[in-house]
Every structure is written in C-alpha cells, then in structure tokens.
Amino acid sequence: MPEGHVIHRLAERLATTFGDRQLEFSSPQGRFAEEAARLNGHRIELAEAWGKQLFIDVDHDDPEHIVHIHLGLIGGLRFTPYAAPTGQVRLRITDGITAADLRGPQWCRLITDADRDAAVAKLGADPLRPDADPEPTWTRVHRSGKSIGALMMDQKLFAGVGNIYRAEVLFRLGLDPRTPGKNLARSEFDAIWADLVDLMATGVRDGRIDTVRPEHTPEAMHRQPREDDHGGEVYVYRRAAQPCHVCGTPVESTVLEGRNLFWCPRCQR
Structure with a gap:
C-alpha cells in the first residue's frame, strides 16, 4: 500500500x-x-x-x-x-x-x-501536513500498552505512516519496535515524530524512500545498491537475514498484527 x-x-x-x-x-x-x-x-x-x-x-x-x-x-x-x-x-x-x-x-x-x-x-496527525498536531498522538501512545511498532501503523495515530517508515525510523533511533508505548520517554516520541517529518518530506521530494545516512550509502560502503520493487536505500525493511549495515548482525523479522516487522536485534535493543 x-x-x-x-x-x-x-x-x-x-x-x-x-x-x-x-x-x-x-x-x-x-x-x-x-x-x-x-x-x-x-x-x-x-x-x-x-x-x-x-x-x-x-x-x-x-x-x-x-x-x-x-x-x-x-x-x-x-x-x-x-x-x-x-x-x-x-x-x-x-x-x-x-x-x-x-x-x-x-x-x-x-x-x-x-x-x-x-x-x-478519524485520522491521526500527518507528519507531512504543516497543520499537524502530534500532541494527541503522544497522549494516546503514552497511555498504551501496545508496542510502538503496532502503534505507528495505526492511522488514527500516525496518518500516512506505513511499514517502511515504521521499520526505518525505529531502526534509525535505536528503538526496539516491541517496546510498549507507555514505556517511551517523551524525548523518544519527539524524535520519532521529527524523523518521520524529515524522511517523509524527502520522500515527497524524491519520489522514493531513502533512509540510510550518508555513511551507509552503497557508495560509502562500497556495496551493491538495493534491488527491490519498492526502491530506495533502507536499513532493515525487507532485509530479513541480511547483515545490518551498521553492526553486521542479521536482520530479524516477525509478523506483528498481520504485517511484517523488521529490526536489528543488536542496534535496537
């Protein structure tokens, strides 16, 4: 989708x-x-x-x-x-x-x-809209026992966020996607929101999802570019069992509420 x-x-x-x-x-x-x-x-x-x-x-x-x-x-x-x-x-x-x-x-x-x-x-805050107010989203996340990985896919909380942005933002911030929302610090929520705003705006500009930092691009790491129908350079999304670009640990995956979830067990402890 x-x-x-x-x-x-x-x-x-x-x-x-x-x-x-x-x-x-x-x-x-x-x-x-x-x-x-x-x-x-x-x-x-x-x-x-x-x-x-x-x-x-x-x-x-x-x-x-x-x-x-x-x-x-x-x-x-x-x-x-x-x-x-x-x-x-x-x-x-x-x-x-x-x-x-x-x-x-x-x-x-x-x-x-x-x-x-x-x-x-019925929709939550959209990181791409200048009129978005993430405060109600934080209130609901902070009160929830559901994992942040599940909450980020809820369109009544994070409108427009899908599987790729969910996986990549949590990796970039070193957050375990299984962490209950109520266990997140406000600073961690604010970091999630800020990264979504930045990455999704770049997606609008470029027409693809690129989430790797400059030091982890194919050119910087002397590796082959990613080949995937979704395009873009990512850290963990659809990279199950492949080595993490940062630490080399195999990326793990599981199914969370009917959607595939990807994360690095070392970088996202």
Whole structure:
C-alpha cells in the first residue's frame, strides 16, 4: 500500500498539472460514470492528502463535489500524455494534454464537505501536513500498552505512516519496535515524530524512500545498491537475514498484527 508521501506527491501533481483549467472527468470503466458526469467541465479547486487518503475538491455547487480516493493495496493514479484510455480506468481526469488515470482503488467516491471532515476526524496527525498536531498522538501512545511498532501503523495515530517508515525510523533511533508505548520517554516520541517529518518530506521530494545516512550509502560502503520493487536505500525493511549495515548482525523479522516487522536485534535493543 502506498505510504503517505506518495499521496502527497499525487495531490501536488494534480494541482501543478491541471491548475485552474476546465477539465474532463470520465469513467472509462463505467463504475464511476454517473459521478464523473456530474463533475465534467469543472475545475479542481483543491487537491490535498490526509495520511493515505486523497481528496480532490472540485469547483462545483453540487453538495457532493469532493472525490475521495484511497488507493489501497493495488490502486494507482498515473499521469500520462493524453491518449485513448487502456485497461480498467475507474476515473480519468484530463485537460486534453495530460491524463490522470485512476485504476484499482480501494475506494473512489463522491462526498460532501461534511463527509470529508468526518473522514479526516478519524485520522491521526500527518507528519507531512504543516497543520499537524502530534500532541494527541503522544497522549494516546503514552497511555498504551501496545508496542510502538503496532502503534505507528495505526492511522488514527500516525496518518500516512506505513511499514517502511515504521521499520526505518525505529531502526534509525535505536528503538526496539516491541517496546510498549507507555514505556517511551517523551524525548523518544519527539524524535520519532521529527524523523518521520524529515524522511517523509524527502520522500515527497524524491519520489522514493531513502533512509540510510550518508555513511551507509552503497557508495560509502562500497556495496551493491538495493534491488527491490519498492526502491530506495533502507536499513532493515525487507532485509530479513541480511547483515545490518551498521553492526553486521542479521536482520530479524516477525509478523506483528498481520504485517511484517523488521529490526536489528543488536542496534535496537
């Protein structure tokens, strides 16, 4: 599932690509045809991300004027030069020059302002939003007996954080992912938040997740670059049984609440 930086990049791309242009909305697949027809010919007023959810606010006087998208595990929103659509395109947005095609989302629906507010109210603080307030997240983490590894995957606490950022931030800070939230010091929570803000902003800028420090890059360590569908240089994510870049200890993995968890047993005691 795409992590939050991907959704923020998509929101930025929608704004910069289509600006204040009159747009064609359609549903070549047909499953969003009625909703797309209502939006056709209008402009995008605002595209914004909250965690892993994308909201496209269309300049329309219809109460239902916001396209709410969650890509889920297999969804994608891809920008290409305008051409006839191919495959199962749920929603196409185009200005006749560029087309943004949505395929396979977990959901794509037309909602009201009140619906959007209700959806956002369920989410935790998003490290990529300048209006994010991590204080309520700290309060809930500090009271919880669940592991910080589990808590960081809870979208009601850390909106937009996924498996990669969870594993990598905890490694970078030397924190055992199995540590109960109530055992974290405030300084440790603040360090987690600050590292998420920094790394995820870099992900938005570069379009990939890179978490290794300069001294641990392939060039610095004279090692082969990582080969993985997710791309980017990481410390522990999907590196089970491989040597830690810092201490050489084999990276361990287990399943935590249905998701694979990776950590170094020496660096993260």
